[in-house]
Amino acid sequence: MKDTNKHQGLRNQLVKQLEDKGITDKNVLEAISKVPRHLFLDSSFENFAYQDKAFPIGADQTISQPFTVAFQTQLLDIKKGDKVLEIGTGSGYQTAVLCLLGASVYTIERQNKLFKKAQLLLPKLGYNPKKFVFGDGYKGLPDAAPFDNIIVTAGAPFIPQPLMAQLKIGGRLVIPVGENEQIMTLLVRKNEKQFEKQEFGDFKFVPLLENKN
Template sequence: MTFRFKTTNTVIFCVFALLAALPSSHADSWKSKRLAMVGEIEADVRDTSRFLGKNKLDNNVLKALKKVQRHEFVPPQLQKSAYQNRPLPIGFGQTISQPYIVAIMTDLLALKQTDRVLEIGTGSGYQAAILGEVVDKVFTIEIIEELGKIAAERLEKLGYRNIRAKIGDGYYGWPGEAPFDSIVVTAAASHIPPPLLKQLKPGGRMIIPVGSRFMVQQLVLLEKTKDDSFKTRQLLPVRFVPLTGGQP
């Protein structure tokens, strides 16, 4: 009888323990995938160190990448691919960027925790979430209404209280909250909007990925000098030199 009681109890305990462990093992599985993805990104950064001018991502950026749950930012049917180092379609003709590109874009801004960052083109909200882990204040604007609403709700649900999202025309920036230490322009534009240049603090940085939705050709990093002038740097986010014999 005692034996039976013990056995039954053990079985019940095991079942409960298993049930209790299920969500956490699921979370663990996401986490381990996320860490693997970050490992891959770190290796890519080492490979492209010559182009980025560094062989290691900033610690805050690394922490953010390890923390932000990318699977929450992709459509349910693509969640299993969420931690592959690739862009994914999110509907409305838009994509969630390749994590490697998000990582180096964020890193190239050289952010400080107290910085105020403006993002043009919220998309899924993933880039905003990464920025939100690194700095105190993020402002993000999305022009596609449906997409903007979904992203804003998602960011709120995930607890990003330091991110303010709105739907609107990013060309004019967010004058009420300007100036910004950094601006990320993820939405395509035929030129860099003059109002954004104006809203950038002297010494501030702006980053623009150039290419198609699925393939970023180059990154344009703009710096506003103390005397309100500008300089751009064109960066190839890949270990590639156009001449044979060149050292990557």
Template sequence: MLNFQKARDRMVELQLASRGIRDPRVLEAMGKVPRHQFVDEALQDQAYNDYPLPIGEKQTISQPYIVALMTETLELKGNEKVLEIGTGSGYQAAILAELADRVFTIERNPSLAYRANQILKKLGYKNIVTRVSDGTLGWPDEAPFDGILVTAGTPKIPQPLIDQLAMNGRLVVPVGDHLSQELVLVERTREGIRKTNLGGVRFVDLIGKWAWPE
């Protein structure tokens, strides 16, 4: 049987630290959260490899490096309120929960949301709230958020998410077409909204009122 802790340690060293992930808190969280618990049993031996894996409903769990990169970009210190759009397997929410005070996560697919919720509960996370709805609308009654992470590709940045960003807040979102996107960092500053391009990525489509149609 695979030693999952050793596999996690190797993942952190070879896929993350060696590729430029520097935040010690992010590396520690990635080394702690049991990624294999978020995929089907048949795929658990592949959970710490450097590629996405299917989780059903035509969705995937992102490759570890991308999870770490997007998380590091939020620059979390521990007292933040974070919104995640696209719960998927629940893995990214668990990573965020290790690094922020509270995590609100939205999933449009009820069966994925239910499964993620069960796993997160089993692992003992008490600072994650899940909701089934259109993630492109954000979570207005809990806004503003210090960090917002979008784990699906959109043709444009949903305006509600920009609106729900706190002062000095950071939003990370893949923007582009169906085949490839650019990872964009959006920051709300005293001078206004600032956008920075972080390079090419490939995500499943973000479906919703402010993204791709159903």
């Protein structure tokens, strides 16, 4: 599959929709306008790739709705050069958006099939995360901590302690929390022990899986 002027036109329409839904961060909108979402989906979904919908990507996982990607990314408030931990690489679409924003991205995926696919696809499209990890997102990546930002792209029943511990002071953790439906939650680390918590309404994600191996 190629990326064509037609695809660019559809992306521009998508960005307009996201603005209408309340996304205001120009950098995030610009990144969404550049990432060829259709290349992260099975070719049978190509004609639907720029609808504001989630789609299956195999292994019982989905590529998040563009609004959700934009909303979470906007909450992260990424500055160029920020060290970002992504829990749940999935298709790699969110990873690509983070890379375009100039972040140094460390990304973890526990589904081997998706991990291998994203590891091949992202560099091929010119997106180069700092590190790909096959492992358990609940544990984060202590060896590379602390992080400026942490984003979790699956529904977690609770906020994992290791992720909170791996956040820099002043850092932001964006995570959907809940069992069947999730509340988008932002934690900002104020000091060693204190976090400020904000909640941003209901979302629906596939569950964050623990590594049972």
